[in-house]
Structure formats: structure tokens, C-alpha cells
Amino acid sequence: MLDQVLQHIDRQRETAVEGLKQLLAIESISAQPDHTDDCRRCAGFLGKNLEQLGLSVQIHETGGHPIITARNQHQKDRPTVLLYGHYDVQPAQPLEQWTTPPFQPVIRNDANGFPSIFARGASDDKGPIWAHVQAIAAWQKQAGQLPVNLIVLFEGEEEIGSKNLENFIHSHRQWLQADVALISDTAQFARNLPAIVYGLRGLVYLEVFLTGASHDLHSGLFGGAVPNPANVLCQMLASLHDENGRVTVAGFYDDVVELSAQERALWGRLPVDEARFFQEIGLAAGYGEAGFTSVEQRWARPTLDINGLTAGYQGAGAKTVIASVASAKFSCRLVPNQDPEKIERSVKQHLMNLCPPMMKIEFASHGASPGILVPHDSQAVKLASQAIEIGFGHQAVLMREGGSIPVVGLIQQELGIDTLLVGFGLPDDRIHSPNEKLDLGSFYNGIRTAAALYERLSHLNKRK
């Protein structure tokens, strides 16, 4: 039966791409209030499509952007798979750096000559969730039903910290009971090297506002006698790293579990071309914490990166102004065993300690989630490896990834199950950046892999 499903998928490629284009055209930017209606429209679009496949769909209000769930007819003797994905996307700024507009998806070759679809969200995460919708469609149409009990859970706030998802999962934890969770929101290790990801970094995202005088001041008439929030903010932020690239916040590394020799050896055997990795992003060399390879720095070390700086005059030419307020958005990537709340408190305290008494410091929190490690020798991982080999025609590698998917921790905590992270993107997809794309070959193989995953996971032992 899987063969027929896969053949159906191969015949329906154009249809799959057309649907994806419609999905990508919806500007579901969760961070920007003027796109609230677009997020709702995107949820509706997905809900309608899942309903047409015979699933029973619900759109859940959250106070923020809606959550969509969909279930097939569950049967007692089959394992249950909880499929998670997100339909929201990152802001598209800086817009002027896009070759074609971010919400007008187009197909063209990427820099290496591979046909790709370019649009915000193509790889993160609309392409992958649409691959699953297509796989579900193929099963329903060719076999009349999926081989597993399926619960689809698509949210619209992943890019802003999944704020309302925690409540939702907690209050629906009985209804969401499953044997394994499945997420396609990670990347392959490289072209022809599909991957299962068993570790993710966590995230603490903060914004700091530093205020001096009550209004902007003339830098000539006042400069030298008044606090300049931009100057002081730079001093505060500069103090967060030492000369070896280590974060100086008290206790920051206390709970970091050192990498095992075994894991370092495993990663050392991956076909990593460091020179090429940096070259592809226009760098002659990397720049990170001393004593670690770039893979270790990205997968297994915590960071603190400024994501945005705002102060004073930013227009053309010059303005001799001392701004009243300077602000920065910044975030820490965390590794497993670090406590996001503790890190957030320590970072805030570090900055507050540096705030001169005549200035005011304030914070906004934009999300916190822990780093994740899941077993990489489970039955589920073995079944997923088989599915990937069916879908891609290549063996999967086991890897970690530097990004964060807050729901993995939530699912572990609330539902007590592990998550399979099987992604369809490539490392050069420029997710969160201008000219985000998804490789079309990976998209098609992703649909095949998703279809195979549902078949393979039908053999999963049910939880007691």
C-alpha cells in the first residue's frame, strides 16, 4: 500500500507545489500586530484543507493566534502520532534585500542550480507542514485511511515564543495523548544527508530599554554632562562577553553539561567542511567561544547574541542628538539542563547592576524555552530512519541543531513523550533571512518521507 501512496505522491507534485504557493502567499507574521488577520486566515486555510481530507478539524482560540487541531478516526489497536507544526513566519525585514517579494512565492534555481521555491516561510515551517498535509492526502485518497491514529497540532506563535501553546497543551493533555510526537521543523545535515535531530538549543529572548533624560537632547549643548543611553547601553552589552567569547553573566555555565568524548567523536566524523560553511555566508573565518569546533559551538554551547539595536537618529546624514532612550533585543541560546528562567533572571540582574542610578532600565520578555535532548536509540528513531531511507533514498545521520523548538520541551513535560525531529530543509535555506527558500527536491522527498513515516510508525509499540 505504501508503494501506491508514494506513486500517488510522485504524480501529484505540481498540485502539491500549487497548494504550497497559496499557503506561502499568506502573510502570517506572528510578531507584527497588523498581520493578526493574516494569521487567522492562514489557520483557516490549513483547517479547510485538512477537513477536505476527511479529518475532524477544530480551530481553537488562544488569546493570541489560533491553534488548529485535526484528528482522523482513531482505532484502539494502532499507535497514535502527534504531528506538530507552525504556520506563523518570521518578519520579512529587511525587505530591500529580497530578490523577489517575500510573500509572492516563485520557483527558480538556487545559487547551486537546484530548483527551489523562494518565499518567507518556505522552509520554516510552511513547506514541511504542507508536505505532511500532502502525505495525509495521499494516504486518505489511495488507502482510504492513514495507517496510524493521527493528531495534527498546528500553532501560529512559534516565532514569538509559543506563549499560548503551553496553556493549550496543559488543558488538552488527555485529548492529546499519543505514543510519539513528530515535528518537521529542522534541517537535513546537507544535501543527500537527511537527518534525525536528537538535540536542540533552548532560548531566552529579552528586550532592554535604557532611559536617560526625559527627551532627546542636543549633543552640543548637553553632551558631556548627561548620561547618553546609547553609550551606556553599549557598555552594558559589551560587558556580557569576555575576550574569549564566553558569556560573563554570573552562573551562566553552571548547569551546562560538558560534551562527552563519544558525542564529540561522533560529530567529528560528520562530513563538515568548515571553510566552505563560512565561505557560503561570506566569512573568511568563524568567531566563537575558544576551545570548540564550529559544530560544537552551534549545537552544544550556549550563546548571547544581540538581535536588534535601536537608538537616536537612523536616517540619512547626521543629527547631533543624545537620544532619551536606547534599546536592544537580544537572546541566549541555551543547552540542555540550563534553566531558562534562571538564565533570564541572571542576565537581567547583570544589566541592572550596571545601570547608573540616574538612568532607568526596563525589560520585555519575548519567550523562554529549555534546550532538549531525546534518546537516539529508541524504536521510534529506528522506524524514522527507515522512513527517511524510503523517502530520500539516503541514510539518515543523527545530529543536534542550534535552533529552538519550544514545543518539544512542553510535549515532554505535559504529555510525557519524546519527539521525533525529522526535517526537510537544507542548511542554506536562509530561514529568518531575506531570500528564504525550500529545495523542491527536498520538498518532494519530504512528502514521501512523511507518508513512509506514517506507515513505519504504525509498527511502533504502544505505550502501556
Add this chain to the structure above:
Amino acid sequence: MLDQVLQHIDRQRETAVEGLKQLLAIESISAQPDHTDDCRRCAGFLGKNLEQLGLSVQIHETGGHPIITARNQHQKDRPTVLLYGHYDVQPAQPLEQWTTPPFQPVIRNDANGFPSIFARGASDDKGPIWAHVQAIAAWQKQAGQLPVNLIVLFEGEEEIGSKNLENFIHSHRQWLQADVALISDTAQFARNLPAIVYGLRGLVYLEVFLTGASHDLHSGLFGGAVPNPANVLCQMLASLHDENGRVTVAGFYDDVVELSAQERALWGRLPVDEARFFQEIGLAAGYGEAGFTSVEQRWARPTLDINGLTAGYQGAGAKTVIASVASAKFSCRLVPNQDPEKIERSVKQHLMNLCPPMMKIEFASHGASPGILVPHDSQAVKLASQAIEIGFGHQAVLMREGGSIPVVGLIQQELGIDTLLVGFGLPDDRIHSPNEKLDLGSFYNGIRTAAALYERLSHLNKRK
């Protein structure tokens, strides 16, 4: 005759304000390319008004914004006064902080209950130059002529570093020969304490651009292994000050002339209310270089202040991005005897020394001018003091100011004459800030003072 001129001025207050409103409504923002036509329109407006007073007017092309000159009929035996002013204004951002729109001038009471005209440029420098135009008008209408030979020189690039003025003055230095220069672009010391300014700080304004990767990167997938231009820029900028608020650039203070005990004593006798000064700008205390009073910090010490910071995502909410480029606008106020070019070179070198090898650092220059000291016991200063007492009904104090007027150095260098700095603004005029205003009483007294200046300076000894 001066009495009749002053009576005429007092009768024409409403007319003077109406004309000023028209001048303030022109958005002559020199820094912003989309206001190029407005700058030209502003020059034309002033030219037309001066022509109607019987002066011979020329509008000079400069490659940038035009320069206007106007001359009366010169007579051999009279001294010549070169009146300088600027018709361009600072950008009005942040617009949302204006109570009324910056280019829709309105009259209302200021925070202390004094009637004022609110608009960008009201105090810096359109109000003061309009006061001179009104004084010229009063002399021409009441006496048939001015009592001095006058050369009016109004430029449109003061707020962007007077780039084209240097060439103009150099190539017209014979034609601009005068016995004294006169500028009303400074402030009174306080209400009822009009001032003659004998010292100004200079300015070096730079912009730095720091580039890491060739495009914005996902902070999860890349963070920890790549240079973050925002992080590194903060470290670079933070390194520019030590913990005592002193600038750390090599040689920065080498040419600074220490304040004399006499000058410190003179300033110590000024009615300075430090607590109130800071309270009026919403600060519980100041923040500056140790060992100096706030007046000394502002008038006689060099500074380095960030005027703008730009990096990464600045919209609502969060974006987990490592920006490809981070930039800052910043400027040094210089004191007399510091060499702007030497300081510019040293600051650039300081930052270049800190640039990691895999990053790119670039600079843009937005103007450089030296600090200024003029004699404060000259015949011209004595005559100006008499004019101020006639115009304001109060004795003038002698003071320095922290701002910069690049033309004063140019005039000294090219024409070999000193400049009288007699200003009509108040320290709380919020120049360069939202809600800039000009006190109407000061405006009227400014017109009177300008008229009296022309009469008093007619007694100035001509240069040999």
C-alpha cells in the same frame, strides 16, 4: 533714529511673527535628500524678503543647498558687518514625540507659562535670522538705510557640517571682507540673562558600519560560531570611554588647553542651579567626566557621544536574527586647540584596531570643525553689550557654549576677523529635539537687539 526704529519694531510684532510662521512652515531639512527642493524654496523665500527691503540679493549654487547673500549700498567710511545665519534645520524625528507637527508653527505657552512659537527651527536658527531680517526692515523703512555696511550670508548646510561653505567663503573672500562677523545662533544664559558667547566647541561626526556575514543569519543555526556585528560594535563603542567618563582614544586630550583658574572662577559666579538644570530634563543627577562641574563639562571638555544605533530587527516583538551589518552615528565635541582631522584619524584608528579580521569596518564622515575662542574684551564685544542692554533691558553675561558653529572657524581663517555671537534663544528651547520652540519675548527683544547692534557697530573702528 534708533529710538524710532525700536518703536517701529514694537509696532510690527504681529507682522514679524506672521513672517516667521511662513519661514518655519518650509521643511528645509538639509540632511534628508527628499527635502532638497524645500531647502531651495526656503532660500528663495529669504532672498525675496531681503530684496523687498532694497538689498541686492544673490542665490549662489553650491553643489548642495544654495547660499544666499545680500548687501546694502556700502559707503567707504562706515564699518562693514558680515551677518551669518542658516536656514536649514535638523530632522524632526522622532515625529511621534511632537505635541503639534514640527512644520505647522503654533503659538502657545511653554511649560513655564511664557508665550512661545513651537516648530522645528524656531530657535535654531530661523527665529534669530528672521529677527535680523525684521531689524533690517525697520532701519530701511524708518531711516531709509542701515547705519553700517551689511553683508548677509545665509547658508543651508549648517546642520550637515557646512560642507560647501568653506569653498564659497574661500573663493569670495575679497567680496566678503568685513570688520566683524555677527551670528545669532547661540542661546542666552537664562531668561533675563542675555549673553555674548566667546567660546564654542568643535565637532567631528562619524558613522561606522561593521559587517560580518554576507546576509542576516538565524541566531539559532549560526549563533556561537559567527561574528555578530551588533555584539562587536557594542564592544568597540564601549571601549571608547573609561570608568571615569574619559575618552580612551590615544592622544584625545593631548591638545586640550586646561581651563584657567580665572575662567573657572568666572563661571563659578554664574547663577547656575545644577539641580534645576538636570530636573528640567528629567534627570536626578548628571553623568560626566569626573573632576568638572556640569558647566565645565559642557563648555570646555571634549566628548564622544553616540547619536544613533542601528542593527538587526527593530520592529514589534522578536526576531532571532544575527544582522549582517551594524552601524552607529557618533560625534566628538572638541575644545579649542584640538585638531578635528587628527581626532578623526585617531578615533577611526582606535576602532579599526578592534575590528576582528573576518569582519569589515567602514566609515562615513559627516563634518569636522574646530573649537573656537574669541577675545572677550574687544571693542566689538563692548558695543554688542550695549546693544543687548538696549534690546533686552538686561546686562549681557559672557559665556561659552557647548555647541558648534563651523563657520566661526572658517571666518577667522579665511577673512581674518572675529565673530560676535549674540543669540536670542533660551537653554530650554529643545533645539534638535521634539517640541523645539522660541520664546516670543526673546524673539521681540532679539529684533530690538539686532537693530541696536547695527547702530552700535556703526561706531566700530574699521580695520586698517
